[in-house]
Amino acid sequence: MDHFAEQLIHGRSHISPKRLGEPGPSAAQKETILLAANAAPDHGRMVPWRFIEIQQESRNALGEVFYQCLLDRDLNATPIQLQEAREKALRGPLLLLAIVNYADDTNEISKEEKLVSLGCAVQNVLLSAYALGFGSGLSSGKALQSPRLRSLFHLTDHEDPICFITIGMVTKNKPGRKRPGLSEYHSIF
Numbered sequence: 001m002d003h004f005a006e007q008l009i010h011g012r013s014h015i016s017p018k019r020l021g022e023p024g025p026s027a028a029q030k031e032t033i034l035l036a037a038n039a040a041p042d043h044g045r046m047v048p049w050r051f052i053e054i055q056q057e058s059r060n061a062l063g064e065v066f067y068q069c070l071l072d073r074d075l076n077a078t079p080i081q082l083q084e085a086r087e088k089a090l091r092g093p094l095l096l097l098a099i100v101n102y103a104d105d106t107n108e109i110s111k112e113e114k115l116v117s118l119g120c121a122v123q124n125v126l127l128s129a130y131a132l133g134f135g136s137g138l139s140s141g142k143a144l145q146s147p148r149l150r151s152l153f154h155l156t157d158h159e160d161p162i163c164f165i166t167i168g169m170v171t172k173n174k175p176g177r178k179r180p181g182l183s184e185y186h187s188i189f
């Protein structure tokens with residue numbers, strides 16, 4: 001891979017948040033990473049997304065939501081499972097929640113386009129973090145569908161939480177996955 005862009009694009013891989021440790025990005029690096037989002041394609045220039053940073057002081061509140069969400073869907077969850085749900089919120093030095101915003105007075109841009117724009121913004125964030133030497137991982141999970149999470153982050157009715165982004169130093173890594181071959185996703189018409 002000769003080109004910087006290829007090294008960046010193909011070098012990044014998903015790192016589990018439990019394998020992302022300190023140090024996280026400095027304030028300046030964090031700004032660089034977050035500013036990468038605003039270069040995403042954005043039809044109509046609506047900025048149909050935002051990112052909430054969950055600082056360390058707020059991690060326990062998020063952990064409580066994960067805990068309660070697990071109880072909501074499984075009253076028989078074991079204490080260990082409940083503890084694990086809580087601890088998920090503590091992982092990684094930088095934790096962002098990626099939110100899509102479907103609000104649109106013009107009705108010109110479809111929801112799908114807005115979601116694609118968020119996806120591009122997320123990828124820009126991941127690549128920027130990778131370029132600065134950090135690992136990153138996306139995580140979703142059932143809690144994202146819960147009113148508890150919406151209420152914790154004061155989401156509007158037009159917004160949906162899509163995934164968490166964890167960024168930090170890679171403490172341990174697994175071999176990256178095999179990527180799909182061209183024939184799996186390309187055809188000529």
Ligand SMILES: Cc1cc2nc3c(=O)[nH]c(=O)nc-3n(C[C@H](O)[C@H](O)[C@H](O)COP(=O)(O)O)c2cc1C
Pocket residue numbers: 012013014015138139140141162163176177
């Ligand atoms: C919206 C979104 C949510 C994701 N949520 C999870 C998750 O909850 N757990 C997980 O292990 N990976 C999650 N991933 C990461 C994918 O598993 C990962 O990108 C995929 O395995 C491809 O690996 P790569 O990113 O290293 O190419 C998510 C990816 C996306 C796009």
